[in-house]
Amino acid sequence: MRILVLGGDGYLGWPTAMHLSAHAHEVAVADNYLRRRLCREEQVNFLYEVPDLDERAALWQSVSGHRIAVHIGDLSQWDFVAKVFEKFGPQAIVHYAEQPAAPYSMLHRKAATLTLHNNLSVTANVIFAVREFCPDAHIVKLGTMGEYGTPNIDIEEGWLEVEHKGRQHKFLYPRQAGSLYHTTKIMDTDLLWFYVRTWALRVTDLMQGPVYGLFTDETEKNERLLPFFNYDEIFGTVLNRFVVQAVAGYPLTVYGKGGQTRGYLNIKDTLNCVRLSVENPADHGELRIFNQFTETFSVNDLAARVQETGSELGLNVDIQHVENPRLEAEAHYYNPRHTGLLDLGLSPHYLSEDVLVEMMEYVIKYKDQIKHDQIYRKVKWA
Amino acid sequence: MRILVLGGDGYLGWPTAMHLSAHAHEVAVADNYLRRRLCREEQVNFLYEVPDLDERAALWQSVSGHRIAVHIGDLSQWDFVAKVFEKFGPQAIVHYAEQPAAPYSMLHRKAATLTLHNNLSVTANVIFAVREFCPDAHIVKLGTMGEYGTPNIDIEEGWLEVEHKGRQHKFLYPRQAGSLYHTTKIMDTDLLWFYVRTWALRVTDLMQGPVYGLFTDETEKNERLLPFFNYDEIFGTVLNRFVVQAVAGYPLTVYGKGGQTRGYLNIKDTLNCVRLSVENPADHGELRIFNQFTETFSVNDLAARVQETGSELGLNVDIQHVENPRLEAEAHYYNPRHTGLLDLGLSPHYLSEDVLVEMMEYVIKYKDQIKHDQIYRKVKWA
Numbered sequence: 089m090r091i092l093v094l095g096g097d098g099y100l101g102w103p104t105a106m107h108l109s110a111h112a113h114e115v116a117v118a119d120n121y122l123r124r125r126l127c128r129e130e131q132v133n134f135l136y137e138v139p140d141l142d143e144r145a146a147l148w149q150s151v152s153g154h155r156i157a158v159h160i161g162d163l164s165q166w167d168f169v170a171k172v173f174e175k176f177g178p179q180a181i182v183h184y185a186e187q188p189a190a191p192y193s194m195l196h197r198k199a200a201t202l203t204l205h206n207n208l209s210v211t212a213n214v215i216f217a218v219r220e221f222c223p224d225a226h227i228v229k230l231g232t233m234g235e236y237g238t239p240n241i242d243i244e245e246g247w248l249e250v251e252h253k254g255r256q257h258k259f260l261y262p263r264q265a266g267s268l269y270h271t272t273k274i275m276d277t278d279l280l281w282f283y284v285r286t287w288a289l290r291v292t293d294l295m296q297g298p299v300y301g302l303f304t305d306e307t308e309k310n311e312r313l314l315p316f317f318n319y320d321e322i323f324g325t326v327l328n329r330f331v332v333q334a335v336a337g338y339p340l341t342v343y344g345k346g347g348q349t350r351g352y353l354n355i356k357d358t359l360n361c362v363r364l365s366v367e368n369p370a371d372h373g374e375l376r377i378f379n380q381f382t383e384t385f386s387v388n389d390l391a392a393r394v395q396e397t398g399s400e401l402g403l404n405v406d407i408q409h410v411e412n413p414r415l416e417a418e419a420h421y422y423n424p425r426h427t428g429l430l431d432l433g434l435s436p437h438y439l440s441e442d443v444l445v446e447m448m449e450y451v452i453k454y455k456d457q458i459k460h461d462q463i464y465r466k467v468k469w470a
Numbered sequence: 471m472r473i474l475v476l477g478g479d480g481y482l483g484w485p486t487a488m489h490l491s492a493h494a495h496e497v498a499v500a501d502n503y504l505r506r507r508l509c510r511e512e513q514v515n516f517l518y519e520v521p522d523l524d525e526r527a528a529l530w531q532s533v534s535g536h537r538i539a540v541h542i543g544d545l546s547q548w549d550f551v552a553k554v555f556e557k558f559g560p561q562a563i564v565h566y567a568e569q570p571a572a573p574y575s576m577l578h579r580k581a582a583t584l585t586l587h588n589n590l591s592v593t594a595n596v597i598f599a600v601r602e603f604c605p606d607a608h609i610v611k612l613g614t615m616g617e618y619g620t621p622n623i624d625i626e627e628g629w630l631e632v633e634h635k636g637r638q639h640k641f642l643y644p645r646q647a648g649s650l651y652h653t654t655k656i657m658d659t660d661l662l663w664f665y666v667r668t669w670a671l672r673v674t675d676l677m678q679g680p681v682y683g684l685f686t687d688e689t690e691k692n693e694r695l696l697p698f699f700n701y702d703e704i705f706g707t708v709l710n711r712f713v714v715q716a717v718a719g720y721p722l723t724v725y726g727k728g729g730q731t732r733g734y735l736n737i738k739d740t741l742n743c744v745r746l747s748v749e750n751p752a753d754h755g756e757l758r759i760f761n762q763f764t765e766t767f768s769v770n771d772l773a774a775r776v777q778e779t780g781s782e783l784g785l786n787v788d789i790q791h792v793e794n795p796r797l798e799a800e801a802h803y804y805n806p807r808h809t810g811l812l813d814l815g816l817s818p819h820y821l822s823e824d825v826l827v828e829m830m831e832y833v834i835k836y837k838d839q840i841k842h843d844q845i846y847r848k849v850k851w852a
Contacts, residue, residue, distance in 0.1 A: 166579070192538070197548070197598045204594055205587070212586055239641070241634040250632055252623040252646070256805070259621070259644035264663070271664045275590075275657040282653045286797055286852050302487045319673070413667055421637070470668050
């Protein structure tokens with residue numbers, strides 16, 4: 089299948105591109121290196137250097153024999169989007185091309201405006217490009233479990249049958265997010281759902297939980313194929329950050345009580361979830377929603393797991409409950425359903441001791457490059 | 471109270487500015503004449519010429535003794551917004567500054583992009599400006615009943631208590647709109663609700679139904695103070711269009727079966743609803759939602775009312791069921807609640823024979839200026 093991966097430079101975009109390429113799909117990526125620019129501007133570094141897309145694609149071709157076409161440009165600009173879609177004629181689009189960090193979106197007005205404008209513009213352009221150039225193509229959009237927030241009732245998989253005063257209606261599950269970033273994902277879903285109904289688009293919206301890890305089947309061929317890895321509070325995801333903190337001898341920064349519970353998944357499962365979605369497309373006029381995670385943990389659970397593994401590796405890992413910079417429930421009901429991707433054949437990689445050891449041992453190689461002052465700068469959200 | 475009316479040139483913006491000014495408030499308006507530009511570009515005319523804001527403000531001052539400050543600029547641009555907020559220091563903001571037409575948002579890609587970008591950018595800028603310059607100010611935002619769509623259960627006033635598997639949660643009423651324009655209003659609500667929670671803003675979100683009419687207490691002083699009046703399918707609201715069609719001898723264009731039911735209100739009630747909301751502000755951290763309409767009609771009801779009044783004035787009014795250019799239910803359950811504004815003291819002006827006669831007689835004065843080819847151009851939405 090011809091698959092266009094938007095945001096192909098990202099933490100998940102590049103591994104996804106290689107994974108689909110390894111599974112005999114014809115893959116093109118598009119990116120404008122926005123994430124790298126934002127990291128530079130906010131003075132946060134990746135744990136290790138990561139080659140640019142042209143270099144990565146050349147390296148991937150040399151180790152796998154598969155070619156990934158690279159398009160560098162800004163997907164919030166229609167002319168670039170139109171050019172890429174017209175040239176490549178995708179049968180599926182994997183849309184990661186968004187400003188992906190909740191804390192970044194809460195930094196200041198310019199960051200908020202960039203997030204809102206970039207994320208909505210790219211999603212709209214993807215919709216318009218599919219309508220114009222490839223109306224049969226399937227859009228696989230990365231959403232987030234954060235769209236649901238933490239309601240006091242079970243989180244169903246995308247939809248909710250509501251009974252009210254003796255009558256019934258099936259709604260998109262009502263959403264209420266905890267950051268501007270997550271709110272733009274709600275808006276994406278609203279936008280996609282509108283055009284699915286109006287233009288009979290085919291869309292899968294993946295409500296993904298926080299991802300951890302860096303190794304995939306494809307990165308085994310060469311470590312320069314690893315995704316970039318943030319450990320700062322702005323762009324790093326929580327388990328990745330805790331692993332780096334453990335290695336750096338920096339107390340694990342648990343926000344508030346640490347009872348915040350979310351659904352997590354290994355980066356390997358992200359790739360399989362996306363591939364399964366692409367290979368089993370939604371129908372025309374269908375907005376298919378999957379809750380994409382494999383197990384739930386509280387932040388306290390994660391900290392305890394990292395502390396335990398760290399101790400076994402001879403690290404002295406402290407846990408520190410710091411003032412919560414976010415506005416969020418620190419103890420709450422959380423029961424999200426997630427059967428759709430399992431039904432498609434997902435075989436989860438659960439968070440095991442081995443997984444943590446492998447991550448930690450790799451991070452130890454870069455211990456001297458960890459910049460302590462980037463780990464936690466107390467960016468307040470409210 | 472110092473009240474800033476954003477979109478102060480519009481069909482509702484200008485009458486609102488005068489109304490608040492007449493009620494002893496200090497009023498400033500801001501607008502960039504976007505609606506006029508879009509009408510020119512789409513080659514649709516107002517029924518009669520309307521002076522620009524400076525001329526209207528001067529005329530209003532000459533007849534009322536009250537000054538309305540005029541700021542011309544683009545509210546999607548932060549620098550302009552910051553300048554106006556800093557200078558005027560509003561205590562309340564009435565936010566009409568959006569591309570307001572559902573059909574326009576469905577015309578083509580550029581119109582869709584403009585609608586999405588303009589509407590979200592202005593709302594975001596208003597939020598950021600309130601946070602920065604006047605955190606105690608109350609935002610009164612014009613939403614639309616169209617955010618709810620036509621669900622099979624009662625439409626409550628903004629919120630819905632859901633019981634699910636023995637547990638309960640109160641959500642924003644789940645929304646699903648019928649046009650891109652309406653979808654941007656859903657996004658506005660999502661955005662406002664997020665920042666209300668995060669920054670304890672004070673917001674009233676008015677879910678308004680289609681408005682009809684042109685006369686207000688303030689326009690009685692001089693007919694050059696009348697709001698602009700569209701009768702085309704793109705920018706005109708349905709009852710206004712039907713009145714013009716009746717006068718022009720153009721069959722009333724009922725889309726499909728005509729069972730589409732909505733909540734309507736007289737322009738006089740819009741002004742009172744907005745004023746009552748401003749004078750009774752929401753609390754900090756409150757997103758207060760009112761469903762702003764006074765009575766429900768189907769399109770068939772409206773056509774029959776216009777036909778009847780037209781006949782009494784000696785007009786020969788035909789009704790034509792044309793192919794529906796929209797994707798919408800043409801017969802559906804519709805039971806929206808609307809008690810919040812009545813509780814604040816709204817005294818509705820219902821749609822009476824007198825109201826229709828007054829409108830029709832005024833439109834008859836401009837009968838020769840009605841351009842038949844602008845009434846219905848069959849703009850398809852899907």
